[in-house]
Each structure stands twice: as C-alpha cells, then as structure tokens.
C-alpha cells in the first residue's frame with residue numbers, strides 16, 4: 079500500500095468513498111464484515127460504493143480474522159489520514175493516545191471521523207467538534223454510548239422538538255451482567271465477575287467497568303446531547319458496584335427493588351444533576367427488566383413523555399452496526415455536500431453541573447449495630463438533627479452482635495445524609511455503616 083499513490087482525486091460522485099480504519103480488533107473486524115459482506119446494501123443506503131484504503135494496526139504479524147485483507151495493513155496512521163483518497167477515518171483503536179491525536183489530525187484536515195471511543199469523546203468531544211466546525215469535517219460517535227442502541231441519534235435528532243428533562247441508563251453491560259447474576263443466583267460479586275470474565279462479558283482488568291468510569295464516560299456524552307450543556311467528565315459523580323453485596327441485593331428484592339448501576343442525568347432549576355451509582359430500582363420500572371449484558375436508556379422529554387431504548391451495548395456485530403450507520407451518514411453527507419457536522423451542534427445551555435452534595439434522592443442504608451436498647455433512638459436522633467426523614471426501618475437478626483438496621487429514607491440532600499452518616503458511624507453502638515445506595519423514586 080502506498081498511501082501517497084493518488085494525489086489527485088476525482089469528485090465523490092464518480093469514485094468510491096475512501097475509508098481508513100484505525101484499529102481492526104473486535105469492532106473493526108465487525109465493521110469489515112458489514113462493509114465487505116453487505117456492500118450492495120451499504121452502497122444503496124449511502125448513494126455509492128466504499129473502498130477500504132488501508133487499515134492501521136499495532137502489530138503487522140498478528141494472526142487476523144479472514145475478513146481482514148492483510149495487504150491493506152499498515153502501522154503509519156498519520157500518512158494514511160493525509161491520503162487524499164481517504165474521506166472517512168474510522169477510529170476503532172480505543173484508549174486516549176494515539177487515538178486523540180489522530181482524530182484531531184483527521185478533523186483538522188476536514189475529514190469525517192467515526193469513532194466508538196467513549197473515553198476520547200467524553201474528554202475531548204467539544205474540542206473535536208470545534209475543530210470539525212472550523213475545517214468542514216464531521217464527528218460521529220453513535221457506537222460510543224450504548225453499542226447497537228441508536229441513542230445518540232434519538233437524543234440529538236428524533237427528540238429535537240423536546241426539552242429532555244431526564245435520562246437514566248443502564249449503559250455498562252458488564253455491571254448489569256454481574257448484578258443480574260448476583261440477583262438470580264445469590265453469588266458474591268467476585269464469583270459473578272469471574273463468570274463474566276469467563277463468558278467474555280468482562281475484561282481481564284475490569285476496573286473501568288466495575289468502578290463506574292465507563293458508564294460515566296457514556297453519561298457525559300449523552301448528557302451533553304440531551305441537555306445541550308457543557309458537561310465535564312470530571313464533574314460527573316461516580317460510584318461503582320464494588321461495594322454492592324449479595325445481601326443488599328436480596329434485601330432490596332424483599333423490599334420490592336432490583337439493584338442496577340444507573341447513569342442518571344436530570345435537569346434541575348439551577349443546574350444539572352449527573353451521576354453514576356448503584357440504585358434500588360422499583361421492580362415495576364422498565365429499567366428493572368433489563369437483564370444480563372443488555373443496555374437500556376430511559377428518557378423523559380417534555381412533549382414525548384417517557385420512552386426507553388433497549389438492546390445490546392457491546393459485541394462485534396452489535397457495535398459494528400452502529401459504526402456502519404455513522405459511516406453511511408457521513409458518506410451521504412459527503413456525497414450530497416450536506417451538513418456533515420455530526421450529532422453535537424453546539425451548546426445552547428449554560429446550566430452548570432450541580433455539586434453532588436446538593437443532589438436529591440431517597441436512600442437505602444444498612445447499619446451494623448449492637449443489639450441494645452436505645453440504639454434506634456440514638457440513630458433516629460442524628461437523622462432528625464440533619465433533616466433526614468426516614469420512610470421505613472426494619473431490624474434483621476436478634477441477640478447476635480452486630481444486627482442489621484435497615485432504613486429507607488424520604489428524599490434527602492446528599493450532603494445532609496453524608497453528614498448524618500458520618501455522625502452515626504461514630505456512635506459507640508454502631509459497628510459500621512455497611513451500605514448506602516440511592517433509591518429511584
């Protein structure tokens with residue numbers, strides 16, 4: 079492959095749209111399945127043919143899926159991006175660098191960029207968008223939010239006539255698989271995680287999934303689109319599922335709830351409430367019925383009312399389907415000289431992200447306490463001093479120490495609850511604050 083071999087290019091109407099693939103692992107191979115296996119359908123929906131100009135990988139000698147034409151492989155991403163035959167750069171490497179630099183290079187060169195990389199969109203999306211607007215390039219990232227689910231298009235386009243007031247997502251399939259397994263079999267988190275790794279639902283290093291970071295990336299880019307506001311990833315409050323126990327899950331079930339890792343964005347009068355955390359979801363809520371590695375996003379528009387999108391959040395074919403849709407969109411725009419700007423169309427709101435202490439929620443709390451008279455009164459007294467109103471309380475176990483005291487609160491400020499729990503944790507009769515989880519509605 080000589081990336082410089084064609085310095086003069088005919089117009090888009092009489093030549094195929096040139097694709098450069100940066101990365102060809104799980105998703106890249108899935109995209110090639112579609113581009114090579116369904117070329118006629120792709121050409122029909124995008125107004126012409128595609129040609130893969132070259133494929134950037136890290137290691138040229140690695141054994142590849144048969145769909146990968148090895149003569150197209152290169153390690154020289156920068157030259158490929160500058161090749162005038164390349165119209166669309168598809169970034170499927172993952173990670174921050176070199177993906178960030180290469181995406182920026184392509185956008186500055188006025189190319190269309192399609193990416194499935196939530197980390198770079200969450201961190202640098204607004205910079206990329208500005209570069210695209212300056213050069214006439216475009217940025218597309220449907221696959222970065224929830225795999226096959228077309229949530230970016232729905233939020234950015236189909237719901238344009240609405241003010242979106244709330245979005246809630248199960249956007250990490252690994253965590254949802256683990257929580258489902260813990261719910262159904264009573265397995266501890268470590269065992270459910272091992273099963274997820276054995277079945278390919280979790281990475282060897284699952285920290286970004288389990289710790290909630292992956293969901294926070296997706297929430298960041300969805301919240302920008304839904305609320306038209308500048309949401310900085312570092313302002314997104316993030317709690318993972320690492321401290322969720324099978325005991326809490328079973329107790330939540332007996333109270334009528336299912337535990338889910340939710341990514342939540344809410345428009346409040348003074349700003350945006352954006353956070354990721356394990357949540358007790360009422361069993362009758364549509365999100366409670368999302369099991370296994372599936373994803374779902376629940377949206378509330380002022381005119382549309384509630385709607386939920388459901389589907390596969392990851393996987394070779396599922397993710398590639400979203401990438402292919404972006405490639406088609408980009409190609410159609412290039413061929414028609416239409417608007418190629420992609421889903422972010424500028425920030426219209428100046429709503430800040432509110433401090434987490436000001437966020438409002440109901441809470442489930444489990445305290446390990448001494449089984450002595452007066453303990454409940456002492457705890458209730460501290461809650462009262464901090465304006466934490468308790469909706470229900472139950473004690474589990476008797477005679478043994480410690481016993482479990484379970485509270486569900488009414489809606490309370492996060493900061494007030496944390497202050498109360500810090501004080502409660504220091505009471506001599508309280509062994510520990512064993513669990514604190516938000517309760518949806």
Ligand SMILES: NC(=O)c1ccc[n+]([C@@H]2O[C@H](COP(=O)([O-])OP(=O)(O)OC[C@H]3O[C@@H](n4cnc5c(N)ncnc54)[C@H](OP(=O)(O)O)[C@@H]3O)[C@@H](O)[C@H]2O)c1
Nearest residue numbers: 101102103104105135136137170171172194195392393397
């Ligand atoms: N997998 C999913 O289900 C899924 C779902 C949603 C979104 N995504 C996103 O899609 C993107 C790709 O994921 P994936 O699962 O396909 O990853 P992957 O299987 O690990 O493939 C990554 C590809 O990028 C190449 N690459 C990585 N670093 C490189 C570098 N520095 N220089 C040149 N090539 C490099 C690798 O080359 P070699 O082949 O030579 O190693 C490989 O071909 C990521 O952003 C991911 O977050 C994935």
